Amino acid sequence: MPAEPSSALPASPPLTERQEARRRRILHASAQLASRGGFDAVQMREVAESSQVALGTLYRYFPSKVHLLVATMQDQLEHMHGTLRKKPPQGATAAERVAETLMRAFRALQREPHLADAMVRALTFADRSVSPEVDQVSRQTTAIVLDAMGLENPTPEQLSAVRVIEHTWHSALITWLSGRASIAQVKIDIETVCRLIDLTAPEADS
Amino acid sequence: MPAEPSSALPASPPLTERQEARRRRILHASAQLASRGGFDAVQMREVAESSQVALGTLYRYFPSKVHLLVATMQDQLEHMHGTLRKKPPQGATAAERVAETLMRAFRALQREPHLADAMVRALTFADRSVSPEVDQVSRQTTAIVLDAMGLENPTPEQLSAVRVIEHTWHSALITWLSGRASIAQVKIDIETVCRLIDLTAPEADS
DNA sequence: CGCTAATCTAGAACAAGTTTCAGACTTGAT
DNA sequence: ATCAAGTCTGAAACTTGTTCTAGATTAGCG
Numbered sequence: 001m002p003a004e005p006s007s008a009l010p011a012s013p014p015l016t017e018r019q020e021a022r023r024r025r026i027l028h029a030s031a032q033l034a035s036r037g038g039f040d041a042v043q044m045r046e047v048a049e050s051s052q053v054a055l056g057t058l059y060r061y062f063p064s065k066v067h068l069l070v071a072t073m074q075d076q077l078e079h080m081h082g083t084l085r086k087k088p089p090q091g092a093t094a095a096e097r098v099a100e101t102l103m104r105a106f107r108a109l110q111r112e113p114h115l116a117d118a119m120v121r122a123l124t125f126a127d128r129s130v131s132p133e134v135d136q137v138s139r140q141t142t143a144i145v146l147d148a149m150g151l152e153n154p155t156p157e158q159l160s161a162v163r164v165i166e167h168t169w170h171s172a173l174i175t176w177l178s179g180r181a182s183i184a185q186v187k188i189d190i191e192t193v194c195r196l197i198d199l200t201a202p203e204a205d206s
Numbered sequence: 207m208p209a210e211p212s213s214a215l216p217a218s219p220p221l222t223e224r225q226e227a228r229r230r231r232i233l234h235a236s237a238q239l240a241s242r243g244g245f246d247a248v249q250m251r252e253v254a255e256s257s258q259v260a261l262g263t264l265y266r267y268f269p270s271k272v273h274l275l276v277a278t279m280q281d282q283l284e285h286m287h288g289t290l291r292k293k294p295p296q297g298a299t300a301a302e303r304v305a306e307t308l309m310r311a312f313r314a315l316q317r318e319p320h321l322a323d324a325m326v327r328a329l330t331f332a333d334r335s336v337s338p339e340v341d342q343v344s345r346q347t348t349a350i351v352l353d354a355m356g357l358e359n360p361t362p363e364q365l366s367a368v369r370v371i372e373h374t375w376h377s378a379l380i381t382w383l384s385g386r387a388s389i390a391q392v393k394i395d396i397e398t399v400c401r402l403i404d405l406t407a408p409e410a411d412s
Numbered sequence: 413c414g415c416t417a418a419t420c421t422a423g424a425a426c427a428a429g430t431t432t433c434a435g436a437c438t439t440g441a442t
Numbered sequence: 443a444t445c446a447a448g449t450c451t452g453a454a455a456c457t458t459g460t461t462c463t464a465g466a467t468t469a470g471c472g
Contacts, residue, residue, distance in 0.1 A: 054420060060420085065459065134386065167395065171377045195405055196398065200398075228450095261430090265430070271429065418467105428460105429457080430456080433453090435452095
């Protein structure tokens with residue numbers, strides 16, 4: 001298994017070694033600050049200082065705070081996908097496996113609630129200028145869910161169900177992060193939405 | 207039928223007439239600016255000027271831009287709930303009626319996409335300090351959906367389904383507003399998630 | 413090596429959300 | 443009518459995201 005991640009961006013100009021190192025330092029600083037105090041604690045000047053880079057350079061690498069945090073999320077997601085791949089969920093049905101996978105991810109986020117806050121808020125606050133990056137996150141999430149379902153060729157109906165699951169996932173996270181829903185409630189909602197999977201299984205076609 | 211809306215906030219100190227007028231002017235200015243250019247176009251200094259109120263006063267009425275926009279959303283939601291009540295959806299099943307209601311709301315939002323942008327972005331960007339107000343919006347939305355279902359005493363399962371529908375509603379709106387999903391896709395996702403209602407109907411209990 | 417274009421740095425400057433403050437105005441109670 | 447308390451105003455100040463500029467450094471190339 002080669003080191004190259006499965007789906008990197010078009011990679012317009014290949015980065016030199018030092019540039020790659022800068023990029024890593026920036027993402028690391030971003031995640032570190034986010035872990036401390038969430039979205040507000042990621043201040044561009046501080047990120048620049050922590051990663052030993054001038055402010056202008058930071059903006060050359062990531063054209064806005066939201067871009068930076070979405071990239072941070074891409075980074076974390078790749079991690080998580082790798083982790084999940086090693087220990088696939090054990091449930092008997094696709095719905096169970098997806099729910100189990102999402103709850104596992106949820107528990108990981110609970111360990112770093114501030115980081116989760118920063119990433120999710122950035123993701124939902126992103127405007128059109130960040131669409132490509134947000135889309136990439138969405139594709140990665142879809143891949144994780146489809147992995148859990150064990151599907152190669154999902155039907156359009158199933159894809160819609162997966163989109164709805166992702167919608168619920170993001171929005172439920174937000175309600176939890178802003179203290180309006182308990183962990184138990186998020187769990188219930190995830191389990192509820194996962195029932196859609198059974199409903200859209202090919203043999204259950206209406 | 208009295209003028210008092212069904213569920214106002216605790217209403218700590220009752221406002222004088224002039225204060226009520228100020229509050230209305232502010233909300234009106236906010237909605238107007240939002241209709242022009244969305245979230246970014248609602249600039250606190252401009253809102254203050256448009257509503258003939260000092261900046262400090264604006265902040266006394268609404269402690270942050272997000273508070274202001276969430277309050278604007280409450281206002282619009284009350285409007286919409288009233289409109290919907292007059293022409294209840296005609297679908298045969300609860301799922302159809304909910305989907306119809308949400309699509310009607312969606313079409314209303316499409317007429318003012320910038321306003322929708324401002325309100326939805328504020329809603330999902332809100333942090334804990336805005337929780338009470340966001341919760342109020344959520345309750346209002348829940349009321350609209352339950353109205354469409356025609357339910358008096360929903361089961362916990364059904365409430366979870368309604369929450370999932372709201373999650374999908376908000377998140378699907380965001381993907382549409384940020385240009386990552388088409389109107390058709392939003393429609394499909396809404397219809398998909400509404401199928402959950404049938405799944406949680408009391409007689410279909412697992 | 414020496415040149416050129418691209419990149420990086422430090423720092424100022426700008427934009428918009430938020431806070432603060434002194435003084436003028438309202439309100440409600442006596 | 444008058445006083446005290448609370449509210450509103452106008453303006454400045456502060457914070458943090460973002461942009462800009464001039465000069466130093468680096469990378470790639472002949």
